[in-house]
Amino acid sequence: MTPIITVENLTKKFGSITAVDGISFEVREGTIFGFLGPNGAGKTTTINILCTLLSPTSGNAAIDGHDCMKESSEVRKNIGIVFQDNTLDKELTAYENLLFHSYLYNVPKNERKKRINDALNFVGLYERKDEPVKRFSGGMKRRLEVARSIIHQPKVLFLDEPTLGLDPQSRTNLWEFISELPKKHDVTIFMTTHYMEEAEICDKIAIIDKGKIIAQGSPEELKKMVGGDVIYLKTRNNVAAIDVIKTSLNLDAEEKNGEIFISVSKGDACIPKLINTLADAVVSVRLQRPTLNDVFLKLTGKAMRPEAVSGGDELKESIRSYRKKFDRG
Amino acid sequence: MKSDMNAIYVIVAREFIKFVRERGRLISTLARPLLWLFLVGGGMSKMVSPDMGMPYMQFIFPGIIGMTILFSSIFSSISIIWDKEFGFMKEMLVAPVSRFSIVIGKALSGTMVSTFQALIIVLLFPVIGLRLGIDQIILILCISAMLSFCLASLGILIAVFYENLESFSVIMNFIIMPMFFLSGAMYPVKLLPHVLGFLTKINPLTYGIDALKYMIFPEKKLLTHDFPLSLDVAAIVISSIVFVIIAAMVFERKK
Numbered sequence: 039m040t041p042i043i044t045v046e047n048l049t050k051k052f053g054s055i056t057a058v059d060g061i062s063f064e065v066r067e068g069t070i071f072g073f074l075g076p077n078g079a080g081k082t083t084t085i086n087i088l089c090t091l092l093s094p095t096s097g098n099a100a101i102d103g104h105d106c107m108k109e110s111s112e113v114r115k116n117i118g119i120v121f122q123d124n125t126l127d128k129e130l131t132a133y134e135n136l137l138f139h140s141y142l143y144n145v146p147k148n149e150r151k152k153r154i155n156d157a158l159n160f161v162g163l164y165e166r167k168d169e170p171v172k173r174f175s176g177g178m179k180r181r182l183e184v185a186r187s188i189i190h191q192p193k194v195l196f197l198d199e200p201t202l203g204l205d206p207q208s209r210t211n212l213w214e215f216i217s218e219l220p221k222k223h224d225v226t227i228f229m230t231t232h233y234m235e236e237a238e239i240c241d242k243i244a245i246i247d248k249g250k251i252i253a254q255g256s257p258e259e260l261k262k263m264v265g266g267d268v269i270y271l272k273t274r275n276n277v278a279a280i281d282v283i284k285t286s287l288n289l290d291a292e293e294k295n296g297e298i299f300i301s302v303s304k305g306d307a308c309i310p311k312l313i314n315t316l317a318d319a320v321v322s323v324r325l326q327r328p329t330l331n332d333v334f335l336k337l338t339g340k341a342m343r344p345e346a347v348s349g350g351d352e353l354k355e356s357i358r359s360y361r362k363k364f365d366r367g
Numbered sequence: 368m369k370s371d372m373n374a375i376y377v378i379v380a381r382e383f384i385k386f387v388r389e390r391g392r393l394i395s396t397l398a399r400p401l402l403w404l405f406l407v408g409g410g411m412s413k414m415v416s417p418d419m420g421m422p423y424m425q426f427i428f429p430g431i432i433g434m435t436i437l438f439s440s441i442f443s444s445i446s447i448i449w450d451k452e453f454g455f456m457k458e459m460l461v462a463p464v465s466r467f468s469i470v471i472g473k474a475l476s477g478t479m480v481s482t483f484q485a486l487i488i489v490l491l492f493p494v495i496g497l498r499l500g501i502d503q504i505i506l507i508l509c510i511s512a513m514l515s516f517c518l519a520s521l522g523i524l525i526a527v528f529y530e531n532l533e534s535f536s537v538i539m540n541f542i543i544m545p546m547f548f549l550s551g552a553m554y555p556v557k558l559l560p561h562v563l564g565f566l567t568k569i570n571p572l573t574y575g576i577d578a579l580k581y582m583i584f585p586e587k588k589l590l591t592h593d594f595p596l597s598l599d600v601a602a603i604v605i606s607s608i609v610f611v612i613i614a615a616m617v618f619e620r621k622k
């Protein structure tokens with residue numbers, strides 16, 4: 039099967055800054071592909087190139103066989119986007135926002151109403167469709183943007199940090215809608231995030247740092263790079279237990295701070311065996327699985343800090359306040 | 368083609384809804400011309416000699432209509448800069464619609480809003496002692512709409528060149544204000560020395576205000592209009608076309 043997104047050696051320079059540095063990847067149809075990386079890694083720049091807003095300095099990008107530079111209008115028909123910054127019109131109602139979108143994408147007149155109402159129902163905002171968007175919470179606005187992005191039935195949906203700035207409950211809530219999208223709406227998802235937990239649900243992840251892809255694979259594959267699971271075990275007699283684990287289960291075990299520390303590849307499958315073998319001697323057991331953060335730490339030597347604000351965001355903040363001043367006269 | 372018509376419709380309809388809902392914006396943009404008309408016009412009336420055939424406040428009336436249109440059209444178009452950065456324009460730019468239709472839609476939105484504001488100022492004519500017939504008012508509105516389209520297109524052109532808001536005060540001080548002063552709004556163009564006279568002649572607002580003078584003072588020919596009406600109309604139409612085409616081309620290419 040040919041991939042729905044193909045990117046080869048893509049590079050984008052802004053003056054002396056190389057925002058995207060020779061990246062290549064493919065996304066298969068009907069999957070969720072995640073771009074994981076800290077602020078300033080080049081995630082938004084990559085999305086802007088794929089959705090025809092920016093032209094790359096070099097390299098190729100294609101969506102559904104259409105070149106993102108040369109056949110931009112074909113590409114635009116086939117994609118939907120939820121930008122990192124909200125692009126809803128706050129003075130307009132939820133319904134009006136979606137209605138205007140359906141005009142722009144030439145949704146047939148007799149289908150407009152149904153598609154808008156279905157999308158609003160899908161994200162649970164049907165009851166509030168006639169309210170101006172400025173009264174919506176951050177989570178509702180995000181959901182409305184997701185609803186808007188699927189009205190024209192795109193083949194590929196881009197979500198740029200869809201849960202940024204949302205409280206944990208809205209994040210979980212939005213996340214449920216997003217994970218249902220590929221099956222319910224027959225769409226491929228390309229999303230970026232710097233939250234590790236969100237990347238877990240992707241079928242495939244590319245970890246990007248300073249414009250370069252430093253690792254690609256399924257979440258499981260990536261975690262294998264930092265080694266397998268670790269089981270911590272407390273027993274009545276650690277020395278005796280280690281002996282049993284080594285001889286009868288053939289596993290490597292060591293004592294650390296009063297706990298037995300066992301490295302295994304599949305921790306969840308191993309725990310029942312341990313308990314069966316050691317029986318009553320077990321006092322407590324816990325399983326530690328590697329996280330994507332461990333992967334990032336191992337590859338770059340630094341942890342990802344989601345709360346860091348990039349320079350770009352600060353600039354936008356200052357422009358926003360400038361604009362407010364101007365609007366008032 | 369269909370989606371281009373839809374795009375124009377969406378941009379104009381959106382502007383219309385916002386205009387109706389944000390009444391504060393109307394009041395704040397009308398404040399400037401009203402201040403000029405009554406404070407500057409009223410004050411100068413006492414100083415300027417009456418041999419120009421009318422009170423100064425009446426003389427600058429076409430200029431104040433032109434000012435209303437100038438500020439309103441250019442501000443309406445310059446909103447592209449922040450719409451591009453923060454909102455709706457991004458949604459337009461990824462939609463399968465041509466950049467040309469975005470330019471036309473935006474210019475028509477500016478035309479709608481500015482013409483309406485011009486109408487409000489025009490209706491003040493009895494307050495300053497002028498007499499206008501309904502036919503004159505209709506002609507004034509036609510000229511206002513053409514001038515609005517022209518200046519809104521110029522605003523779009525400025526917006527596609529100046530990408531960020533830092534340059535806003537530059538636009539204000541070096542484009543908008545000089546355009547106003549070098550337009551014949553405050554004094555007849557004939558009275559200006561050479562270089563300034565040349566600058567007024569390449570300013571589309573000059574021709575708009577000149578045409579408005581024709582409509583407002585049909586019988587007083589002495590110090591009012593400077594050019595034939597046909598030249599005024601031609602200058603507005605041709606510069607509109609040029610602005611729209613260049614703006615669409617730059618918009619298309621810029622990525």
Ligand SMILES: Nc1ncnc2c1ncn2[C@@H]1O[C@H](COP(=O)(O)OP(=O)(O)O)[C@@H](O)[C@H]1O
Binds near residue numbers: 052055056080
């Ligand atoms: N329009 C631009 N002009 C100059 N530099 C830019 C521009 N857009 C992004 N950058 C720079 O490119 C780098 C990558 O930015 P971005 O793609 O927004 O990162 P991310 O989305 O991963 O946080 C950053 O260093 C950013 O400052």
Ligand SMILES: [Mg+2]
Binds near residue numbers: 078
């Ligand atoms: Mg980003």
